[in-house]
Amino acid sequence: MSDAARVEIDLHENAILPARNPEVTPFAEMSRLMMIGIDANQQNNLLWTAQTEPNGPWSGTWEAINKTSYIVLATGSTTDGRVALAAQTKSSPLAVHYIDEAAQGAGGEERWNEPISLGMPEGLAGFVQLEMVRDADGRIEIFGVDDSGGNVWWIYQNPPKIVDKTEQVTPPGSTTPITVHVQEAEPPDTPWSAWIALPGQTISRLTVSNDATGRITLIGTGQNPKAVEVYVISQSKGTSLATADWSGWTRIDNADSGTAGSRPTAVLDNEGAINIFMVGSQADVVQIRQQPSGGPGWSEWYRPGMTGKTLVNVTSAFAGNGQIVLVALDENLGLHANYQYDALFQQWSGWQQIGVAPDFGLTAMDYNADGSLTYFQGETKINGVKMISQVTMDSTSWTAGWTMLADNGIFTYGIVRDLTPPETS
Incomplete structure (x- = not known):
């Protein structure tokens, strides 16, 4: 972990970006992407791999964080930019461990602080999902879905x-x-607080997001496999410390959207509004937008164009210009992208196919230090992970070849930006 300061540079209109020159970073932050995964071939240990430097290549090696066996994982970052994670142990004594980066050793060696046990809610046999996010105060908050009924649990710094x-x-x-x-x-x-149950709704999967004020919104899918409902719940104030500080669950899917055909994905647009996307009616992407930005209401459901394909998943992120990019996977592994041009007037480029995915599996997308996006695709058959990237920031072209990050063993993973990359000469 270096002490390098975050660099903020405004781009001028019609600026032309260099072609992935690591020495020139015209985007917003000096960071590198890191992947943390649980490896079934290594006793379910936590492993990590990362770019060697901002905008640089991936190291090609995986290193262990500790020797404990884990089964469920969430990733995030601290207020000062260090990578953080929460993971549930695989065997007794069951507990959720919080781990974050320590100061790097000599030669830039990555080191990790010892796990902090956050325990488990009393009587709980385990979580099926964990999510981590920072709140409006910059404190880390962790959410879990239990395996004995889909209750949502919450713990915070x-x-x-x-x-x-x-x-x-x-x-x-x-x-x-x-x-x-x-x-x-x-x-x-x-x-840390004690574990707190958020009552009122049972959930199968969670998606977390922050609104423009930093308050947290949870998007949950219901447990009916034939008609998967979609619910939201939001913090009502910045420093939320009790269940009374939440809005209560509200169902947002309807006849226009259809029920959820994929886990919802959420992203903040450059007008400050949360946007939720999912595969809905007609097996295509539907969208709902926070209205007003940072407020308690939601728009009607939109459709940001149709692919003409049967989709099974959609992933969202914001690009270097602050606009949203969507990548959707169809039933024949075709990969399609759609680029937002204007959030206020909801103008989109229209869907275009950018590739063919290697397999179905866990997906993620995040930006590099130069603002270009990288899309990560899990491979369920082999527990592998591959990636493709935009050619430059805001480009509609993506690399033709997939880069292998894991050829087996990684059955779950998280992508996080390390704002404290190693110093380079």
Whole structure:
């Protein structure tokens, strides 16, 4: 982990970007992409691999984080840009462990802090899913779906405590000290909250997002496999510490959208609104948008064009220009992209096929330090992961060949940006 400062540079209109020159980073941040996975071939250990530098190639090697066996994983980052993760142990004693990056060793060696056990909700036999996200205060919050009914559980880093202190100060021009009272923030007595159930709805899968204010919204799919309902619940204030600080679950699918044919994906547009996409009616992509931005309401359902194919999954991210990019997978492994040109007027490029995926499996998409997107495709048959990338930021062209990141063993993974990449000469 280096102490390199984050670099912010505004792009001028019609600016032309260099072709992946690692020495020139005209985009917003000096970061590298990292993949963390659980490897079934390595006793279910947590392994990681990453770009060797911002915009650089992937290392091609996987390294262990620790020697504990895990079964469920979530990834994220700390307020100061260090990679963080939460993972549930595979065997007794069952617990969710929180792990984050430590200072790098000599020669840039990646190191990890020891796991912090967050325990488990009392009587729970395990989670089927974990999600991690930062809240409006920058604190990490973790959500889990249990395996005994689909209840949603929540745990968070406690906020700092405010302590009243008295100090002796001498006013300017005086030699007589006076006593003043000040309030200072100190670490909380307990670093993490207890596990809290969010009542009112049972869920099969969760998607997490932040709105423009930083408050967290959860999108959950129901448990009816023949007609998968879609629900949302949002924090009602920035510092949410109890169930009363949430809106309550609201069902948002209807006859126009159809029920969910895929796990919803959510992304914030450059107007500050959460956008939710899923495979819905006609086995094609449907979209609903927060209205107003940061508010409690939702638009009617839209359709950002149709592919003419039977889709099975859609993944979203925002590109270097802040606009949304969608990548959808069809039943014959065709991969299709759609680029938003204007969020306010909902203008899209229209779908185009950009490739053929190697297999079905877990997908993800995130941006590189130069603003170009990389799409990750899991391969269920071999527990592998491959990727393709945009040629440059905001390009409609993608690499023709897939890059192999894992050829077997990785049955679940998360992608995260490391804002503390190793220093390069």
